[in-house]
Amino acid sequence: MRPRPLFWQIFPVNLLISLCTVLAVSWYAIATFTTFYYEQMVVDIEARAILLEQKILDLLMESPDALQKFCRQAGRRARTRITVVAPNGAVLADSDEDPQRMEQHGNRPEISQAYSGQTGSSLRFSRTLHQDMLYVAVPLSIKSDSKPAALRLSVPATALNTVLETIGQRIFLASALIILLAAVFSHRLARRISRPLEKIRQGAEQLSSGEKNKLITFHERSISVEMNSLIISLNRMAEQLMERIMLTRRQHNELAAVFSSMTEAVLAVDAEECVIRMNRAAGHLFRIDPHLGKEHPVQGILRHPELMEMIRATLRHNHSTEAEIELFDGQQHIALEVRVVPLQDNVGQPVGALLVMDDVTRLNRLENVRRDFVANVSHELKTPITVIRGYVETLLDGGVDAHADGKNFLQIVLRQTGRLDAIIDDLLSLSRIENKTGDRDALLDFALGNLNPVLHAALQTCAFKADEKQIRLELHCPPDIKAVHNPALLEEAVINLLNNAIAYSPVGSSVIVRAKVQQDGGKLLIGIQDKGCGIRKEHLDRIFERFYRCDKARSRESGGTGLGLSIVKHIAQSHGGTVEVESQFGRGSTFFLKLPDPSCLS
Ligand code: ADP
Numbered sequence: 001m002r003p004r005p006l007f008w009q010i011f012p013v014n015l016l017i018s019l020c021t022v023l024a025v026s027w028y029a030i031a032t033f034t035t036f037y038y039e040q041m042v043v044d045i046e047a048r049a050i051l052l053e054q055k056i057l058d059l060l061m062e063s064p065d066a067l068q069k070f071c072r073q074a075g076r077r078a079r080t081r082i083t084v085v086a087p088n089g090a091v092l093a094d095s096d097e098d099p100q101r102m103e104q105h106g107n108r109p110e111i112s113q114a115y116s117g118q119t120g121s122s123l124r125f126s127r128t129l130h131q132d133m134l135y136v137a138v139p140l141s142i143k144s145d146s147k148p149a150a151l152r153l154s155v156p157a158t159a160l161n162t163v164l165e166t167i168g169q170r171i172f173l174a175s176a177l178i179i180l181l182a183a184v185f186s187h188r189l190a191r192r193i194s195r196p197l198e199k200i201r202q203g204a205e206q207l208s209s210g211e212k213n214k215l216i217t218f219h220e221r222s223i224s225v226e227m228n229s230l231i232i233s234l235n236r237m238a239e240q241l242m243e244r245i246m247l248t249r250r251q252h253n254e255l256a257a258v259f260s261s262m263t264e265a266v267l268a269v270d271a272e273e274c275v276i277r278m279n280r281a282a283g284h285l286f287r288i289d290p291h292l293g294k295e296h297p298v299q300g301i302l303r304h305p306e307l308m309e310m311i312r313a314t315l316r317h318n319h320s321t322e323a324e325i326e327l328f329d330g331q332q333h334i335a336l337e338v339r340v341v342p343l344q345d346n347v348g349q350p351v352g353a354l355l356v357m358d359d360v361t362r363l364n365r366l367e368n369v370r371r372d373f374v375a376n377v378s379h380e381l382k383t384p385i386t387v388i389r390g391y392v393e394t395l396l397d398g399g400v401d402a403h404a405d406g407k408n409f410l411q412i413v414l415r416q417t418g419r420l421d422a423i424i425d426d427l428l429s430l431s432r433i434e435n436k437t438g439d440r441d442a443l444l445d446f447a448l449g450n451l452n453p454v455l456h457a458a459l460q461t462c463a464f465k466a467d468e469k470q471i472r473l474e475l476h477c478p479p480d481i482k483a484v485h486n487p488a489l490l491e492e493a494v495i496n497l498l499n500n501a502i503a504y505s506p507v508g509s510s511v512i513v514r515a516k517v518q519q520d521g522g523k524l525l526i527g528i529q530d531k532g533c534g535i536r537k538e539h540l541d542r543i544f545e546r547f548y549r550c551d552k553a554r555s556r557e558s559g560g561t562g563l564g565l566s567i568v569k570h571i572a573q574s575h576g577g578t579v580e581v582e583s584q585f586g587r588g589s590t591f592f593l594k595l596p597d598p599s600c601l602s
Contacts, residue, residue, distance in 0.1 A: 006193065006198075010193055015182060015183055022178050023175070026171045030171055042136050045080070055070065056140060060142065060149070070093075071094060079155070081096050082152070083095070084151055086149050087142075087146065089111070090106075092149070111150045118139070120137045121137075122135045131156055132156065132158070134157050200234060216231050264356050265284075265336075267279075267298070268352060268353070269311060269353050269355070275293050275301060276352060285327075285329070311340055313340075319342065320340060322338065323338055325338055336360065338355060376546065376547040380547060384419045385416075419561075423561045426564070426567060427563065429567055430563055447484065451485070451490075451524070454490050458494035459498070461498075465499065466502050471510060471511055473510070481515050486574070489575075490575070492571060493579075499564065501529075503558040504532040509530065510531065511529065514526070514527045517597055521594075523577070523595065523597055524597050525593070526592070528590065528591045535589055544565045544569045548562060572593055579591060
């Protein structure tokens with residue numbers, strides 16, 4: 001059966017009970033009234049009969065005619081039918097009819113009762129008078145030892161019916177009024193019970209929809225104590241629930257924020273190998289919207305047999321697996337450190353697996369760089385050390401005695417130690433600049449200043465070396481050109497570039513240093529141009545790497561360490577700039593230091 005509203009369960013039942021009660025009471029009242037009125041009429045008519053009894057007995061003894069006459073007169077005056085019935089049932093006199101023509105009356109119920117010595121009464125339709133009549137008969141004892149005659153008085157029942165009808169109408173009206181009142185009160189009662197419950201239901205619905213301020217409010221004075229305490233308890237419960245929901249929501253948001261901002265790609269799958277959840281990094285790695293990936297088979301997203309095998313192994317055996325795998329995302333190879341751990345519910349049952357993937361491509365690259373660097377440094381240091389060792393051993397084996405050779409050997413040893421010194425110096429400067437580049441703001445010695453003094457000082461430092469090769473150094477620099485710079489570092493960078501230009505230029509050529517503001521790029525350019533050997537195209541991308549040389553023999557011969565350009569690159573970066581090169585093999589090169597133009601800095 002379909003559940004009905006509480007109001008419709010209370011109101012009709014209440015009304016029905018009231019209706020039945022009113023009907024029962026009305027019926028009982030009408031029945032009692034009828035009986036009472038009937039009995040009263042019977043007593044009244046009986047009293048009249050008793051009053052007539054003696055007179056009738058006397059006339060009965062006297063003559064039938066006198067009796068008939070008396071009955072007729074008395075009956076007319078009292079508007080009562082008077083009938084005298086002999087003990088044998090024959091009618092002796094009647095106020096309304098001729099007794100001769102009347103049938104036997106001995107079998108009438110009231111007459112039978114009167115014959116037995118009691119007052120008899122009956123309410124019935126009179127065939128003689130054609131209407132309802134109330135008959136009352138009393139015994140008339142003619143002789144004490146013989147059967148009595150009967151004196152019957154009867155009145156039309158219309159009076160009784162009229163009275164009963166009136167009483168019935170009043171009772172009906174009263175009943176209708178009571179039923180109306182009962183309906184009104186039942187309605188109010190049903191509403192009073194159902195409304196708070198309805199309010200509670202609405203409040204609970206609003207609570208479940210998560211509207212915090214919609215607790216149950218009920219301003220009705222006639223609310224019952226029980227309902228009031230129920231509402232208070234529910235509101236208290238709702239508040240606590242709200243607090244818990246807010247706490248859970250906050251924790252959920254925090255977790256979601258942590259989850260989505262994790263740099264590791266995280267992906268959770270259920271026991272059916274469908275994605276439960278993935279974070280932004282995972283979406284980025286597999287090129288899929290993390291929200292769209294949900295509930296999709298993981299195989300369609302990962303498409304990597306080794307990864308799938310790891311997930312399946314974890315799901316099957318409920319243990320963690322770890323491996324480093326390589327992915328190709330269509331553009332590049334990505335090295336991933338993958339850990340797959342089983343996911344368990346709160347009773348420890350396996351429900352899926354969690355993949356945590358760490359992109360270690362950069363780490364691997366850095367590790368390779370570090371390894372190469374160590375190998376390069378070792379190699380660079382080993383070469384002069386081997387030379388030194390060889391000559392020192394030769395000297396110890398007697399070379400000291402051959403004076404000319406000894407001096408020569410010692411000069412070589414001196415040159416090689418100088419080379420070692422240069423390599424270590426360059427490594428130290430590189431490390432110093434690299435440290436500063438990592439934390440540029442921490443440096444206090446970057447300030448806006450004119451570039452002229454820096455460039456002049458660099459040219460002066462290199463002048464001796466240039467003179468040795470009869471190379472002319474030229475400087476073209478506007479007098480007011482300014483940049484945010486560290487003079488010592490910038491001078492070191494320009495010296496390195498000038499030294500290279502001098503070293504790789506032929507005797508008698510010229511090296512030009514130009515400083516200018518780049519019109520469209522918001523940069524300051526310091527260009528060092530030479531007309532030297534130039535650099536082949538294939539080397540251009542790599543010459544700024546540590547220890548990279550285009551021509552190893554020539555570099556060593558010129559005293560180069562292979563670190564000069566790397567130092568320049570880091571100095572440029574520490575100034576927020578770059579270093580670039582344009583070169584034509586055999587015709588010369590121009591290195592550009594590009595620094596931010598202070599007039600464009602906000
Ligand atoms: P090095 O100390 O060997 O000069 P650098 O890092 O300064 O090392 O330069 C790297 C390489 O770039 C050099 O070995 C050289 O081959 C090439 N190079 C640098 N500057 C010039 C230049 N001005 N002209 C030609 N080649 C150059």
